[in-house]
Amino acid sequence: MRRIALLTAGGDTPALNATIFGAVERANELRVQVVGIIKGFGGLLDPNVPHLRLNPLYSTIPELDPRCGGTILGSSRTYIDDSHAGELQLVKKRLDQLGIEGLICIGGDGTLNGMQPISQFMPCVLAPKTIDNDLGLNYLDEPNEWVREVDPESKKEKFRKLPSKQDLDLEDIVNFATPGYATAVYVCVQGVQRIRTTAESHRRIAIVEVMGRESGYLALGAAYGQPDIILIPEIPLDYERFERRVRDLYDAQKNVVIVIGEGLRDQDGKRLGDISQSVDPAGNIIFSGAAEVLQNMLVDSMGDHYFVSRKRHEQAAAATFTRKIGHTQRGGRPIRFDRYYATQLGGKAVDLLVQRQNNYVAILQWNEQQGFHVSSINGNALRDSWRGIHPRLLHPSFYDEHRYQPSKLGVNYLSRIFDNAIGSDDLEILREDLFDTGHLKSRYQSVNVGIHKHIRYLSSGNEEGPIDPF
Numbered sequence: 001m002r003r004i005a006l007l008t009a010g011g012d013t014p015a016l017n018a019t020i021f022g023a024v025e026r027a028n029e030l031r032v033q034v035v036g037i038i039k040g041f042g043g044l045l046d047p048n049v050p051h052l053r054l055n056p057l058y059s060t061i062p063e064l065d066p067r068c069g070g071t072i073l074g075s076s077r078t079y080i081d082d083s084h085a086g087e088l089q090l091v092k093k094r095l096d097q098l099g100i101e102g103l104i105c106i107g108g109d110g111t112l113n114g115m116q117p118i119s120q121f122m123p124c125v126l127a128p129k130t131i132d133n134d135l136g137l138n139y140l141d142e143p144n145e146w147v148r149e150v151d152p153e154s155k156k157e158k159f160r161k162l163p164s165k166q167d168l169d170l171e172d173i174v175n176f177a178t179p180g181y182a183t184a185v186y187v188c189v190q191g192v193q194r195i196r197t198t199a200e201s202h203r204r205i206a207i208v209e210v211m212g213r214e215s216g217y218l219a220l221g222a223a224y225g226q227p228d229i230i231l232i233p234e235i236p237l238d239y240e241r242f243e244r245r246v247r248d249l250y251d252a253q254k255n256v257v258i259v260i261g262e263g264l265r266d267q268d269g270k271r272l273g274d275i276s277q278s279v280d281p282a283g284n285i286i287f288s289g290a291a292e293v294l295q296n297m298l299v300d301s302m303g304d305h306y307f308v309s310r311k312r313h314e315q316a317a318a319a320t321f322t323r324k325i326g327h328t329q330r331g332g333r334p335i336r337f338d339r340y341y342a343t344q345l346g347g348k349a350v351d352l353l354v355q356r357q358n359n360y361v362a363i364l365q366w367n368e369q370q371g372f373h374v375s376s377i378n379g380n381a382l383r384d385s386w387r388g389i390h391p392r393l394l395h396p397s398f399y400d401e402h403r404y405q406p407s408k409l410g411v412n413y414l415s416r417i418f419d420n421a422i423g424s425d426d427l428e429i430l431r432e433d434l435f436d437t438g439h440l441k442s443r444y445q446s447v448n449v450g451i452h453k454h455i456r457y458l459s460s461g462n463e464e465g466p467i468d469p470f
């Protein structure tokens with residue numbers, strides 16, 4: 001393979017540039033040219049196909065820094081409709097015009113779905129990324145535990161995961177952790193710790209919402225910040241029991257810190273934050289505040305009287321507050337775990353592609369004997385009976401729903417990832433860089449400005465035949 005393309009799709013993560021870097025460095029060694037496609041699958045749907053050379057003369061462009069968060073290629077959730085034959089034909093034609101022989105998509109479960117139709121006409125490999133840590137399987141048989149149902153009201157097709165049929169063994173997990181997850185947890189933990197001391201001082205109940213639309217991995221990881229209660233999307237909220245626990249904790253310690261995953265559901269399976277019906281281009285529902293809904297429930301059921309009787313607050317509303325860690329989870333410098341394994345997974349994706357392992361996924365595995373190591377799996381192994389790929393849900397054995405905390409196995413899982421996740425340079429950068437006086441004197445230099453100068457468009461080449469971007 002002489003020339004490959006690479007794109008990043010879905011929500012960004014702090015480790016995307018590290019994955020791109022790993023892929024480009026490996027391509028340099030193998031003398032493979034790498035073309036970056038701008039803004040995910042959207043770049044392939046755009047008739048101009050904005051793209052850039054990532055390694056002219058087999059040397060990586062200086063703008064590609066594995067220590068910088070985000071993606072220099074930009075990302076989108078633009079949907080390629082494979083039922084629209086003409087759309088796929090256009091994508092094929094455009095990739096052919098660029099002389100592309102294989103495609104690496106860096107993304108999560110959605111991106112792997114989006115890659116499927118393209119892999120019908122061109123070798124494709126997925127390099128994993130997602131802060132949600134939901135790309136992969138708890139065990140190989142898991143795709144067979146999804147069932148298809150038709151919603152009686154909307155008549156729309158829905159997929160539901162049946163209860164796990166298998167106990168979990170950490171060594172069975174397919175893709176133990178995904179680049180982006182560790183840094184996002186690092187940010188959540190710092191957020192929870194900072195919220196705690198102010199909740200303590202002001203005798204308040206804090207509800208901290210973290211991302212993870214389907215899966216509770218981020219909420220579970222936030223346990224390092226020692227919240228009192230963790231609520232995850234996989235376990236429907238038993239409100240009465242939860243409220244009793246909140247009262248007990250508040251009586252004892254005059255403050256409570258609660259972490260909730262944004263996709264938290266009630267007993268009827270309805271998501272608390274799902275109060276708007278809007279969806280993004282990938283079809284994901286845009287959530288609008290599970291934390292606020294939970295706060296309102298506490299305000300209503302505990303009432304002002306509860307807080308007044310304890311001489312702590314005049315009103316329940318003033319005694320409770322919500323904070324979303326929000327997009328800070330997705331941004332900034334990746335910590336060592338992410339940098340190191342993202343780079344390796346990028347390199348592995350190039351190896352798989354040049355070996356023409358079509359529709360393969362580069363994965364990060366863990367076992368007692370080897371520790372973490374990169375490996376691969378055929379994308380078909382992640383597909384259900386209807387050929388769809390689903391987000392990996394947090395296995396119930398990772399969570400102790402009675403204590404609202406990680407279970408023993410959950411602690412074991414997290415400690416494999418986080419025991420050694422931070423490098424000394426991650427700490428040193430704080431001391432050296434955060435209060436650099438230079439930051440006060442110079443404006444932020446966006447990498448987009450430099451990258452923009454490299455971007456080329458298909459329309460500037462010969463539309464009829466292959467163009468040579470190199």
Ligand SMILES: Nc1ncnc2c1ncn2[C@@H]1O[C@H](COP(=O)(O)OP(=O)(O)OP(=O)(O)O)[C@@H](O)[C@H]1O
Pocket residue numbers: 009010011012040041042076077078079080107108109110111112113114115129130131132281282284
């Ligand atoms: N079922 C699907 N079929 C075709 N394309 C899909 C499908 N699901 C998602 N995609 C496309 O894949 C891309 C990424 O999807 P999505 O936004 O769900 O993110 P992701 O890859 O799951 O990563 P993350 O969860 O970290 O955001 C989008 O461009 C989206 O349109």
Ligand SMILES: O=P(O)(O)OC[C@H]1O[C@](O)(CO)[C@@H](O)[C@@H]1O
Pocket residue numbers: 010011130131132211212213262280330
């Ligand atoms: O950046 P957006 O489009 O608001 O997406 C937010 C979503 O992206 C993710 O970070 C990754 O899919 C989710 O955890 C979150 O729900």
